[in-house]
Amino acid sequence: MLFSLLLFLFALPVSSQLDEVYFSGFKDVTSQNLTLNGIAEIQRDGILRLTNETSRLMGHAFHPSLFRFKNSSSGKAFSFSTSFALAIVPEYPKLGGHGMAFTIATSKDLKGALPSQYLGLLNSSDVGNFSNHLFAVEFDTVQDFEFGDKNDNHVGIDINSLVSNASETAGYYTDDSGSNRQDLNLKGGKSILVWVDYDAVSNLVSVTLSSSSTKPRKPILSFPVDLSPILQDEMYVGFSASTGLLASSHYLMGWSFKINGQPKSLDLSSLPQLPGPKKKPISLIVGVSVPVILIGLSAIVVGVYLFRKIKNADIIESWELEIGPHRYSYQELKKATRGFKDKELLGQGGFGRVYKGTLPGSRTEVAVKRVSHESKQGLREFVSEIASIGRLRHRNLVQLLGWCRRRGDLLLVYDYMANGSLDKYLFDEPENVLAWEQRFKIIKGVASGLLYLHEGYEQVVIHRDVKASNVLLDCELNGRLGDFGLARLYDHGSDPQTTHVVGTLGYLAPEQTRTGKATTSSDVFAFGAFMLEVVCGRRPIEQGGGSDGVVLVDWVYGFFNRGEIVEAKDENLGMGREYREEEVELVLKLGLLCSNSEASRRPRMRQVVQYLNGDVALPDMSSLSLSSCSGLRLGHRQDHHDSAMSYPSSMDGSCSHTSSVAESLLSGGR
Ligand SMILES: *[C@@H]1O[C@H](CO)[C@@H](O)[C@H](O)[C@H]1NC(C)=O
Ligand SMILES: *[C@@H]1O[C@H](CO)[C@@H](O)[C@H](O)[C@H]1NC(C)=O
Ligand SMILES: *[C@@H]1O[C@H](CO)[C@@H](O)[C@H](O)[C@H]1NC(C)=O
Numbered sequence: 173m174l175f176s177l178l179l180f181l182f183a184l185p186v187s188s189q190l191d192e193v194y195f196s197g198f199k200d201v202t203s204q205n206l207t208l209n210g211i212a213e214i215q216r217d218g219i220l221r222l223t224n225e226t227s228r229l230m231g232h233a234f235h236p237s238l239f240r241f242k243n244s245s246s247g248k249a250f251s252f253s254t255s256f257a258l259a260i261v262p263e264y265p266k267l268g269g270h271g272m273a274f275t276i277a278t279s280k281d282l283k284g285a286l287p288s289q290y291l292g293l294l295n296s297s298d299v300g301n302f303s304n305h306l307f308a309v310e311f312d313t314v315q316d317f318e319f320g321d322k323n324d325n326h327v328g329i330d331i332n333s334l335v336s337n338a339s340e341t342a343g344y345y346t347d348d349s350g351s352n353r354q355d356l357n358l359k360g361g362k363s364i365l366v367w368v369d370y371d372a373v374s375n376l377v378s379v380t381l382s383s384s385s386t387k388p389r390k391p392i393l394s395f396p397v398d399l400s401p402i403l404q405d406e407m408y409v410g411f412s413a414s415t416g417l418l419a420s421s422h423y424l425m426g427w428s429f430k431i432n433g434q435p436k437s438l439d440l441s442s443l444p445q446l447p448g449p450k451k452k453p454i455s456l457i458v459g460v461s462v463p464v465i466l467i468g469l470s471a472i473v474v475g476v477y478l479f480r481k482i483k484n485a486d487i488i489e490s491w492e493l494e495i496g497p498h499r500y501s502y503q504e505l506k507k508a509t510r511g512f513k514d515k516e517l518l519g520q521g522g523f524g525r526v527y528k529g530t531l532p533g534s535r536t537e538v539a540v541k542r543v544s545h546e547s548k549q550g551l552r553e554f555v556s557e558i559a560s561i562g563r564l565r566h567r568n569l570v571q572l573l574g575w576c577r578r579r580g581d582l583l584l585v586y587d588y589m590a591n592g593s594l595d596k597y598l599f600d601e602p603e604n605v606l607a608w609e610q611r612f613k614i615i616k617g618v619a620s621g622l623l624y625l626h627e628g629y630e631q632v633v634i635h636r637d638v639k640a641s642n643v644l645l646d647c648e649l650n651g652r653l654g655d656f657g658l659a660r661l662y663d664h665g666s667d668p669q670t671t672h673v674v675g676t677l678g679y680l681a682p683e684q685t686r687t688g689k690a691t692t693s694s695d696v697f698a699f700g701a702f703m704l705e706v707v708c709g710r711r712p713i714e715q716g717g718g719s720d721g722v723v724l725v726d727w728v729y730g731f732f733n734r735g736e737i738v739e740a741k742d743e744n745l746g747m748g749r750e751y752r753e754e755e756v757e758l759v760l761k762l763g764l765l766c767s768n769s770e771a772s773r774r775p776r777m778r779q780v781v782q783y784l785n786g787d788v789a790l791p792d793m794s795s796l797s798l799s800s801c802s803g804l805r806l807g808h809r810q811d812h813h814d815s816a817m818s819y820p821s822s823m824d825g826s827c828s829h830t831s832s833v834a835e836s837l838l839s840g841g842r
């Protein structure tokens with residue numbers, strides 16, 4: 173008796189637990205209890221704004237109470253249904269940034285989560301981890317290749333990750349059979365009504381969208397899953413949104429939610445409405461009493477001002493608005509770099525000067541590269557190329573954030589990499605020796621970035637200038653490949669009569685110096701040189717004591733031939749520092765394989781990644797001979813400078829008939 177009374181007492185708070193939410197607009201007092209963080213805010217008109225148009229921020233709005241999502245005795249998740257009205261207004265028409273999500277989570281503040289592609293839900297280290305206990309339905313307006321997004325206007329069901337379990341272009345079916353489909357534009361600024369239903373009997377999540385208050389019969393997206401292992405007994409429910417480089421305002425007009433039942437329905441016409449697009453009033457101020465002469469004078473002043481402004485303006489043409497990454501204004505970048513001050517100069521290389529900057533507004537740190545581009549012709553091609561490069565996204569690539577052009581100048585804006593370029597650590601700062609573990613991580617990272625360029629994108633992107641000085645280290649010392657695809661951009665602007673060999677001596681595959689043509693296997697060759705460089709702590713071609721340079725491949729091959737390849741490693745490794753002999757051996761041997769002078773015998777990047785991950789064993793190396801990996805020898809006698817240099821046409825070795833190879837452009841990415 174006493175026992176059952178106790179049981180009753182314990183059961184009491186559970187049975188009285190809240191299982192329903194209803195907000196038709198967020199004006200009433202109960203809305204004040206919603207837990208908001210980040211930049212989320214309830215506006216005076218009763219609209220809940222999760223983010224505004226400031227870049228790289230996030231906003232969360234959660235119901236303050238925990239909801240019981242599971243039968244604690246059986247461990248089975250309950251059914252639930254929710255419906256909400258959202259609207260997304262991007263800063264620039266057609267360019268979203270980034271998206272929002274209905275969220276069931278273990279906390280209300282989602283601590284540690286990141287904005288941009290992480291939608292304020294997760295971060296790079298916990299994405300995909302089963303212990304997240306996160307369920308979300310995302311409304312994503314940017315296509316992220318890292319997470320395999322299908323386009324920049326999709327709805328997705330996300331479980332513990334931002335790689336959606338199922339996703340679909342936003343839209344709805346106008347009939348029951350699903351043969352008539354109507355697309356919806358998420359970032360069109362109009363209210364969209366959404367229903368998310370989880371049926372615990374059939375184990376099915378379904379998502380339905382509409383531009384009206386009537387729920388279409390057939391959901392646009394469903395995914396069979398039992399949420400019991402994903403949800404915990406008690407969870408928080410709410411919304412998350414984030415902005416990226418580009419920003420949108422993400423709004424919620426109403427929200428209704430219920431566990432084990434149908435939530436109250438929302439009626440779009442009774443929800444608060446977003447104000448229509450702002451129309452700038454054209455005001456004519458006519459000062460009748462002002463003397464005519466004054467008007468005339470000011471007209472001249474204004475005229476001169478406007479003329480200068482137009483002359484200097486970077487006029488935006490319509491095609492420039494259609495394409496991917498952000499287009500910055502010159503003023504913005506000038507301000508960010510404090511007028512391209514020398515003090516902000518990070519480096520200088522074949523492509524131009526690189527400045528550090530801080531974007532006004534978002535305080536985001538960026539690197540701004542200033543390239544002068546003389547030829548007016550091909551500008552459009554140039555810019556569309558940037559657009560396609562800007563859409564490449566991978567954790568081991570330095571992200572191109574946007575660009576700006578102004579007369580002959582082209583400014584490229586990149587993520588700022590706190591730890592600078594890798595070569596500095598390898599050669600210039602003996603006090604900052606990288607441990608083997610870090611080197612191996614960097615090599616593997618750069619390999620996966622390069623594989624992505626070769627195979628992961630809709631078109632093959634050849635890097636053309638893989639080398640230690642083009643690998644930048646982020647704050648966690650992850651290696652990120654920079655300057656990708658830029659070399660090809662340069663080709664567009666160059667004179668078609670001369671063949672420019674783009675790359676850096678020591679990393680250039682022999683066939684590349686012959687034909688001037690870069691391929692994925694010439695990238696593999698350069699990656700081979702890069703691996704040897706990182707393990708040995710030596711440049712591909714080093715000035716020796718005498719007049720001859722030491723060619724790293726030959727040098728490593730010497731050790732290989734004597735059966736002691738591991739001894740070629742950086743002498744700073746091993747002096748009391750841990751290193752794993754089998755990994756060092758693997759990377760050095762792989763470096764030799766990639767340095768094969770015959771392009772067809774080099775592995776492909778996909779294989780390189782498999783070897784590095786230990787998924788596949790290295791092939792037999794016993795037939796490897798010096799002649800097969802001596803591609804570097806032709807650069808042997810040349811003086812090596814780290815800046816742009818030219819190839820004299822009389823090179824020794826078998827590849828000397830290369831008079832068309834006039835010069836090697838572009839070296840030294842710094
Ligand atoms: C808001 O939360 C407080 C504390 O949980 C509660 O006492 C109050 O009744 C709530 N107000 C409304 C309007 O729900
Ligand atoms: C966005 O909100 C933040 C914080 O509320 C504010 O500092 C910022 O100025 C706002 N940005 C815009 C563009 O309104
Ligand atoms: C929870 O599960 C138990 C056993 O399966 C069942 O008897 C009970 O009715 C369930 N409770 C609820 C609230 O569904």
Ligand SMILES: *[C@@H]1O[C@H](CO)[C@@H](O)[C@H](O)[C@H]1NC(C)=O
Pocket residue numbers: 283284285294295296297298
């Ligand atoms: C990622 O988020 C988790 C919490 O979900 C946090 O513990 C962790 O520190 C975060 N990681 C980073 C790198 O911010």
Ligand SMILES: *[C@@H]1O[C@H](CO)[C@@H](O)[C@H](O)[C@H]1NC(C)=O
Pocket residue numbers: 297301302303
């Ligand atoms: C997942 O997260 C848990 C707890 O945060 C952590 O212990 C575990 O190592 C993570 N698993 C992976 C694969 O990252």
Ligand SMILES: *[C@@H]1O[C@H](CO)[C@@H](O)[C@H](O)[C@H]1NC(C)=O
Pocket residue numbers: 331333335336337397
């Ligand atoms: C999909 O959902 C399951 C949970 O049922 C999860 O384990 C899996 O990794 C998810 N991700 C993808 C991409 O399918």
